[in-house]
Amino acid sequence: MPTGSSSTRSPPCPGLVVSQMKQQGIDDLSNEKTDDGVKWKQLEHKGPYFAPLYEPLPDDVKFYYDGKPMKLNVATEEIATFYAKMLDHEYTTKEIFQNNFFYDWRKEMTSEERKKIKHLEKCDFKEMHKYFVDKNEARKALPKEEKQKLKEEADKIQEEYGYCILDGHREKIGNFKTEPPGLFRGRGDHPKMGMLKKRIMPEDVIINCSKDSQTPEPPSGHKWKEVRCDNTVTWLASWTENIQNSIKYIMLNPSSKLKGEKDWQKYEVARRLKGVVNKIRSQYRADWKSREMKKRQRSVALYFIDKLALRAGNEKEEGETADTVGCCSLRVEHIKLHPELDGQEHVVEFDFLGKDSIRYYNKVPVEKPVFKNLQLFMENKDPGDDLFDRLNTTVLNKHLQDLMDGLTAKVFRTYNASITLQEQLKALTDAEDNVAAKLLSYNRANRAVAILCNHQRATPKSFEKSMQNLQAKIDAKKEQLGEAQMELKRAKADLKAKKDVKSKAAVEKKKKLLEKIQEQLLKLNVQATDKEENKQIALGTSKLNYLDPRISVCSGAGAPMGKKTVSAQHPPAAPLISSSPAPLTALPPSPPADQLLLLPPSASRPP
DNA sequence: TAGGGGACTTGACGGTACCCAT
DNA sequence: ATGGGTACCGTCAAGTCCCCTA
Numbered sequence: 001m002p003t004g005s006s007s008t009r010s011p012p013c014p015g016l017v018v019s020q021m022k023q024q025g026i027d028d029l030s031n032e033k034t035d036d037g038v039k040w041k042q043l044e045h046k047g048p049y050f051a052p053l054y055e056p057l058p059d060d061v062k063f064y065y066d067g068k069p070m071k072l073n074v075a076t077e078e079i080a081t082f083y084a085k086m087l088d089h090e091y092t093t094k095e096i097f098q099n100n101f102f103y104d105w106r107k108e109m110t111s112e113e114r115k116k117i118k119h120l121e122k123c124d125f126k127e128m129h130k131y132f133v134d135k136n137e138a139r140k141a142l143p144k145e146e147k148q149k150l151k152e153e154a155d156k157i158q159e160e161y162g163y164c165i166l167d168g169h170r171e172k173i174g175n176f177k178t179e180p181p182g183l184f185r186g187r188g189d190h191p192k193m194g195m196l197k198k199r200i201m202p203e204d205v206i207i208n209c210s211k212d213s214q215t216p217e218p219p220s221g222h223k224w225k226e227v228r229c230d231n232t233v234t235w236l237a238s239w240t241e242n243i244q245n246s247i248k249y250i251m252l253n254p255s256s257k258l259k260g261e262k263d264w265q266k267y268e269v270a271r272r273l274k275g276v277v278n279k280i281r282s283q284y285r286a287d288w289k290s291r292e293m294k295k296r297q298r299s300v301a302l303y304f305i306d307k308l309a310l311r312a313g314n315e316k317e318e319g320e321t322a323d324t325v326g327c328c329s330l331r332v333e334h335i336k337l338h339p340e341l342d343g344q345e346h347v348v349e350f351d352f353l354g355k356d357s358i359r360y361y362n363k364v365p366v367e368k369p370v371f372k373n374l375q376l377f378m379e380n381k382d383p384g385d386d387l388f389d390r391l392n393t394t395v396l397n398k399h400l401q402d403l404m405d406g407l408t409a410k411v412f413r414t415y416n417a418s419i420t421l422q423e424q425l426k427a428l429t430d431a432e433d434n435v436a437a438k439l440l441s442y443n444r445a446n447r448a449v450a451i452l453c454n455h456q457r458a459t460p461k462s463f464e465k466s467m468q469n470l471q472a473k474i475d476a477k478k479e480q481l482g483e484a485q486m487e488l489k490r491a492k493a494d495l496k497a498k499k500d501v502k503s504k505a506a507v508e509k510k511k512k513l514l515e516k517i518q519e520q521l522l523k524l525n526v527q528a529t530d531k532e533e534n535k536q537i538a539l540g541t542s543k544l545n546y547l548d549p550r551i552s553v554c555s556g557a558g559a560p561m562g563k564k565t566v567s568a569q570h571p572p573a574a575p576l577i578s579s580s581p582a583p584l585t586a587l588p589p590s591p592p593a594d595q596l597l598l599l600p601p602s603a604s605r606p607p
Numbered sequence: 608t609a610g611g612g613g614a615c616t617t618g619a620c621g622g623t624a625c626c627c628a629t
Numbered sequence: 630a631t632g633g634g635t636a637c638c639g640t641c642a643a644g645t646c647c648c649c650t651a
Contacts, residue, residue: 179641187642233614247613312645355644356618397646410645457619466634538619545617
């Protein structure tokens, strides 16, 4: 079973590097680190690879305004192609998108163009659109050799710009290309959708590298905005994007040692939480009855974060982004209280848009004091008012910091995700199971985590069809099964009549065949179950960001690990399985790997 | 202590490489 | 060999959280 450990990491492998370093008497990187930041000594790279310049359209591809062809200035034309390319996308039907685009487009026009082009409805991009569709088709239809050539060119660029040297190690860069210009596509109801995302020029880019290293050359005729040497940060280059005025970075690939160690640290913090979580839970339960409103709100919010793995919920600037919330920013309109619902008492119904405007909908029975507190928090408030008006993420995290060093709201998500995987694996897996059954168990455990974290996906486009295909296979197999049963019956009758060796052998043969078919049918059914259950659930995110890989490795589940390198997630000096830190439930001293999962499942989920 | 900047992680999505059944 | 299905990976938006300033 693949572990994904070889695919993305740049050679040489981390373990090797460390042993070489030790031999050479070079200190391990971790020795040079301080608590509050990276401290590298050497960073060398080639700077970002810039998005290709705009190629003007051929003369026969025309833009029409009010039915008449109109030659656009190159800059104007470029922006028009951004819109033209998106014509069959739902975005372009939205009024906000259209308005934002048109407003920004007109700003970039020449004054003559601006005088003429006054209404988007009169703009005809269809010919341009067709040009790009055709071009795309042509690219797909290219002969093999041509495609190979293109790939080689891309590989060359990757080779040249895709790696950097960090303290003597060649590391893969995550995103070495600048983002190309285009129209901003926000998620959900984004007020800025359709705005023009400008082209990044070398003059916008800050380069970060070590003083003694070779400073990357800007493209000819250009210069960098700034070259600096800041070894407390991990980015190689940065620029400010024009939509949200936020900074974008070029950073290392997750397979790099730097990222891997950070990831490892994250899970170590989660493991420390394991040790104090019971105390924290008793504490917040006690605080439900506090005389201070602030404490009550804090403790109820923390209960939600712990029990439901909600995100912290920072405040956002109104009108700048889609209206989404997390725990601390929940509003009265986002919950409904049901003293009784479907035979359960004290049910809270959540309905809000979370990160990426993904809907969170959940009906949860809560403990009575929580319910009573929520009623209190909602008294005399309007639907649009904050549920926790005395609370924000800063206040909450400050409190958490007091409870445990390094504890923040998001650690609960990591902790509860990982512990859920571990418990589910333990509960669902039987060592005797075959591979298919084990894989289903792993997926189910992974699914439990994804559901907890509300990681959703759009139903894949081909879902219905591929489900039908699978069903057809199952039907065919069932038919086969029926036939096999009949044949066995006949063979048995034959044996009864003849009682000879040959017919006995025939019966055995038919029996074997029947068993084989039964097993195949079972496997298909398992597959169908897995597929159906996974229809709208995304497993990747939790696998990548929330599940301590040591849980999967130690349990022997051998499931795909995603793009992070397992070995890179450890301080490489520690071997992965034999003596390395154990997963969450096994706090030091670490038992041997085969016992890691045998700890009591109790008390790991909130009461 | 509000407010904003900065650095970093988390997240869904779409294209592509790859795999397996036909 | 082909084509359908899927895992993987890049992309870039959207979060979290920390720090600094007024």
